[in-house]
Amino acid sequence: MTHHRIALIPGDGIGTEVLPAARRVLDSVAGRHGIRFTYQSFDWSCERYVHEGAMMPEDGLEQLRGYDAILLGAVGYPGVPDHVSLWGLLIPIRRGFQQYVNLRPIRVFEGVPxxxxxxxxxxxxxxxxxxxxxxxxxxxxxxxxxxxxxxxxxxxxxxxxxxxxxxxxxxxxxxxxxxxxxxxxxxxxxxxxxxxxxxxxxxxxxxxxxxxxxxxxxxxxxxxxxxxxxxxxxxxxxxxxxxxxxxxxxxxxxGSIGIAPAANLNPERDFPSMFEPVHGSAPDIAGRGIANPLGAIWSAAMMLDHLGHPEAANEITDAIAALLAKTPVRTPDLGGTAMTEQFTDALLEVV
The missing domain is CATH 3.40.718.10 (Isopropylmalate Dehydrogenase)
Structure with a gap:
């Protein structure tokens, strides 16, 4: 059994809704591949900035350093300038951990015109x-x-x-x-x-x-x-x-920025790499339970691949492709009516 410690930063808006979906998919796939995850969640966000004056604590990088990877939801919320949220959390992590590769795969899926x-x-x-x-x-x-x-x-x-x-x-x-x-x-x-x-x-x-x-x-x-x-x-x-x-x-x-993933990689593995969906915090739909979780789930698959489990990663991306090609289940951003949890349930039936 291979064990990985994952730092979770749900962040703001729909980040707190899509990260649990990604975790459900990760845990479902992990058992079949002899992988075990333990998670630690960090409440670093714009809400923290409003209450404490900083997106993360001064020793934030030291707190993250011992983890195998970081999975992030989204950062940004009205009332906190974007340059504050970006330079208060994402950029310090990217630069402090020498995540000098930002990797963004682009793919047109059948079923997403x-x-x-x-x-x-x-x-x-x-x-x-x-x-x-x-x-x-x-x-x-x-x-x-x-x-x-x-x-x-x-x-x-x-x-x-x-x-x-x-x-x-x-x-x-x-x-x-x-x-x-x-x-x-x-x-x-x-x-x-x-x-x-x-x-x-x-x-x-x-x-x-x-x-x-x-x-x-x-x-x-x-x-x-x-x-x-x-x-x-x-x-x-x-x-x-x-x-x-x-x-x-x-x-x-x-077809949709809502399904796009990203990896912030330190290829030498001297530091943990960070994985995040591209879509942002989407405050206009936050709290409604309709966010598309695919960006976070695909990002989690990229994390699996980086951690040395390409077969498990491919299982997830294959399941994403199958769900979109063979079923009508869609979140509202893709023209459907499925809630985040319903969409994740449907994916778990395929994966």
């Missing part, structure tokens, strides 16, 4: 690999002369050789295990320092991965091609900002 006419199940199946700890989301900068006519804001993007090289190597290695095709997102015709640096390193690392065919696309053209021909892509690697935007666009292309 894409808004694009030609985005078909079995044809659209790719991964966005986003650099997760530096790039455009740097902390260097500031604001001067606040409130005055001459007020200015400066934000510095930070691209290091180490940071770019390691995300590129991860992406090329992943492409070598998938369809042997990689696309790099750039904007070197307009961003004259960091993006040419990125392009140079892509070419340098590509020389070490002769089995992968690669190209680069300017981010504006690439966004258009995501819409016009998403089936052409296999692995897309991008900087922090570009990867963030592209992966949300791709999730919409796949």
């Amino acid at each position: 894409s808004p694009l006419r030609d985005a078909r199940p079995g044809e659209v199946d790719f991964v966005v690999v986003r650099e997760n700890v530096e790039g455009e989301y740097g902390e260097i900068g500031g604001r001067l002369a606040r409130g005055l006519p001459e007020e200015l804001a400066v934000q510095e993007a930070v691209f290091t050789r180490k940071g770019v090289t390691r995300i590129l190597d991860y992406a090329f290695d992943l492409a070598g295990r998938r369809g042997h095709r990689l696309t790099s997102a750039t904007k070197s015709n307009g961003i004259v320092h960091t993006m040419p640096f990125w392009d140079e390193l892509v070419a340098e690392r590509a020389a070490r991965h002769a089995d992968v065919t690669w190209n680069q696309e300017h981010i504006d053209a690439l966004a258009a091609k995501f819409v016009l021909d998403p089936a052409r892509f296999d692995v897309v690697v991008a900087s922090n900002l570009f990867g963030d935007i592209l992966s949300d666009l791709a999730a919409a292309v796949a």
Whole structure:
């Protein structure tokens, strides 16, 4: 029996509703594969911020350090600025634990129609690999002369050789295990320092991965091609900002951002990795019991794969595909009437 300790951070809004669903599915699959989970829940959230002035305690990273993985629900709620919730919880975890790979799989499932006419199940199946700890989301900068006519804001993007090289190597290695095709997102015709640096390193690392065919696309053209021909892509690697935007666009292309998962990985496993649905806290539907749990469940499957249980992970993703293809059960965001618990019950009958 393999034992894993999992830190749960339900967070805000529907995060507290979808994480229990993910846990039910994990526990159902685990027993068949000789896996046992123990969980510890942490009440770190915007509600905590309102009452205590911080999203998490000062020693939060130390509290998480001994766990095998972190499963997060959602963060963000009205009344707490997004930059406060993000920089008070998610970014400290990602950076403190060197989770420099943000992995977002994109797949059109049978039974979840894409808004694009030609985005078909079995044809659209790719991964966005986003650099997760530096790039455009740097902390260097500031604001001067606040409130005055001459007020200015400066934000510095930070691209290091180490940071770019390691995300590129991860992406090329992943492409070598998938369809042997990689696309790099750039904007070197307009961003004259960091993006040419990125392009140079892509070419340098590509020389070490002769089995992968690669190209680069300017981010504006690439966004258009995501819409016009998403089936052409296999692995897309991008900087922090570009990867963030592209992966949300791709999730919409796949039919619903509500089912999209994400992994924040420390590939060296020096620290725990964190897994989370992309959909956010959705305060407009929080508390109504109608949230789509698939993003959290798929994220839990990614966690299983990272922990060394690919067969168990595949059981979950296969069950998701079967449920969507063979049954009419849908949550309201997918055009149905099923409650979160009902939807999870239906999935557990398939898994």
